[in-house]
Amino acid sequence: MTAYWLVKSEPAAWSWDDQVRDGTTHWHGVRNYQASNNLKAMKLGDLAFFYHSVTGKEIVGVVEVVKLYYPDPSDPKGIFGMVDVKAVKPFATPVTLEQIKHDDQLNHLALIRQSRLSVMPIDVEAWKRICALGGITA
């Protein structure tokens, strides 16, 4: 059973274009227990929305989990881990934070309620709805 997620990245640091160019990458740098626990819960083949935070504030594409949680070598304390993700497809139309905030079926998401969380689960209904808004098939 595929689970669905959302991961955030500031495009100035790491953008969807960077992700597409490099294909498969290490989702390193998470330094928050809740986000890290979400990474830990990801399974191979799970899908995640790729969200541009700060600049853009919109979901721009879909990535797939291709390697399970393992230690993040960039964490000097060796506490946090990461997964590997691969670009799957871009949204035909990016779905903005503004849209999600004003959508009765979507404004329950942690993206709105917990704005600082950088890795979060997305329920199936919300996944389907956002895919529809983005002009892609779920």
Add this chain to the structure above:
DNA sequence: GCCAACGTTGGC
């Protein structure tokens, strides 16, 4: 173990 101080994220 509490809590004040501090640092970071991310929307506005």
Add this chain to the structure above:
DNA sequence: GCCAACGTTGGC
């Protein structure tokens, strides 16, 4: 650029 939210750190 500001600041609210909130997680982390460290003194006690």
